Amino acid sequence: MxxxxxxxxxxxxxxxxxxxxxxxxxxxxxxxxxxxxxxxxxxxxxxxxxxxxxxxxxxxxxxxxxxxxxxxxxxRAVSVEEAVEITEVRAALEALCARKAAERITADEAAELQKLAGRMKDAVERGDRDSYSECNQILHARVIDISAQQTAAATIHRLRGQAVRFQFRLARQPGRPAVSLPQHLAIIDAVCAHNPDAAAHAMRVHLESVADVIRSTHT
Amino acid sequence: MxxxxxxxxxxxxxxxxxxxxxxxxxxxxxxxxxxxxxxxxxxxxxxxxxxxxxxxxxxxxxxxxxxxxxxxxxxRAVSVEEAVEITEVRAALEALCARKAAERITADEAAELQKLAGRMKDAVERGDRDSYSECNQILHARVIDISAQQTAAATIHRLRGQAVRFQFRLARQPGRPAVSLPQHLAIIDAVCAHNPDAAAHAMRVHLESVADVIRSTHT
DNA sequence: GTACAAGAAATTGTTGACAATCTTGAATGT
DNA sequence: ACATTCAAGATTGTCAACAATTTCTTGTAC
CATH class of the missing domain: 1.10.10.10 (Winged helix-like DNA-binding domain superfamily/Winged helix DNA-binding domain)
Structure with a gap:
């Protein structure tokens, strides 16, 4: 040693x-x-x-x-059931952040997210998984950042640490980008359009679909 | 000492x-x-x-x-801003619990909640604040319990500990029961009616109104 | 009188030693 | 051969002493 x-x-x-x-x-x-x-x-x-x-x-x-x-x-070994729960909690919290982000976003930040949307479409077209995965992480991080919700951010961060193992497998799932890309674009659109309800809904739908995938891996 | x-x-x-x-x-x-x-x-x-x-x-x-x-x-001294954030996070999480509770609730549990609704109406009519406050706590606890969401429950519990000081003052606010009673009844109705969306919405509206009250105490 | 500096006191950070508890495995009796 | 007991080893729980840092106090120069 x-x-x-x-x-x-x-x-x-x-x-x-x-x-x-x-x-x-x-x-x-x-x-x-x-x-x-x-x-x-x-x-x-x-x-x-x-x-x-x-x-x-x-x-x-x-x-x-x-x-x-x-x-x-x-x-600690996180069970599939726990990973699903954690993702559902994240869905609720990140939906809150998306809502607040839609209320607070500036023009500059909106432009930044639109650019990110372009990169994501591009990555999926090219089949570049690493780039898409990176953009995915950036998107979630930026929405949380823009929301300026310290408490929610800290809670999300802690929970992510516990379930990171499951998140990891997910990105490699074949056909997954085709499902998640429109969800991501919907989130970006709603946040940039200053539409809190739509932003929260889009984020919740997105992460609940992640929870569904995790759930299905166990059955 | x-x-x-x-x-x-x-x-x-x-x-x-x-x-x-x-x-x-x-x-x-x-x-x-x-x-x-x-x-x-x-x-x-x-x-x-x-x-x-x-x-x-x-x-x-x-x-x-x-x-x-x-x-x-x-x-740690929790600022008003933090207390508002904490309550907003609770709103998101308890809304999740209300959603799950509406999906899972049994007939016995529904009867129990309906009984609680009666007690709350009664307490407000009589002007019995202590009884109403107690029912309030029981309601939130039972919804979380019925939802069977361990992760959300643990997170809510931790956050409640941090903001309990603000929650405490709130109950004494004059005219508060008149505002919160219909919100509580709406939560109970939606959960008992197996209506997840309505339950989540009612719970979120309720706790966001709590957040608004906390916000207004500072201004 | 105020600002600065040095020493003393208070408080936190770290470590190693000791006690309590659990686990393993051999010895014993049936 | 199998179950039981008990001792040895391994591991965690607790404590008190030591080191490092900060804060307070005092004295001095300007």
């Missing part, structure tokens, strides 16, 4: 450890149900056990780690 | 401390912006500083406590 990529000089602080461990979990370096033995992690990351322990406690509250009394911590 | 109400024999565990401190904060024993000095809390609750520290870390992630590097912890 050796220190992985960190600044090897001093030992890591709790906040740093939280970031490092969170990245390791959402990035898949630590797989679901993997045991997280405090002493081992301490040796691996060159930190004291106390700090590792504190970091695990924080990640537990965030929902990425599961702990049972006297039996230690594991990477 | 002495131990407050706890079992004085052994010292408190981290999980117990989290509960005790959370209750103290949402209950108002620890007021917003109050400094939370680890050593003082340790003495007050008869716990070790390490455990107090761990508990404060958890409550920070929950959003009840604010910490800055090397400067300690305070009870």
């Amino acid at each position: 050796e220190t992985l990529g960190g600044i090897t000089g001093r030992s890591l602080t709790v906040a740093e450890l939280v970031d490092v461990l969170r990245s390791a979990i959402v990035g898949g370096d630590l797989v679901p149900n993997q045991r997280l033995v405090e002493a081992d992690l301490a040796a691996e990351y060159g930190a004291s056990r106390g700090n590792i322990r504190a970091a695990l406690a924080e990640l537990t509250v965030e929902g990425l780690v599961e702990r049972v009394q006297n039996r230690g911590a594991r990477v | 002495e131990t407050l109400g706890g079992i004085t024999g052994r010292s408190l565990t981290v999980a117990e401390l989290v509960d005790v401190l959370r209750s103290a904060i949402v209950g108002g024993d620890l007021v917003p912006n109050q400094r939370l000095v680890e050593a003082d809390l340790a003495a007050e609750y008869g716990a070790s500083r390490g455990n107090i520290r761990a508990a404060l870390a958890e409550l920070t992630v929950e959003g009840l406590v604010e910490r800055v590097q090397n400067r300690g912890a305070r009870v």
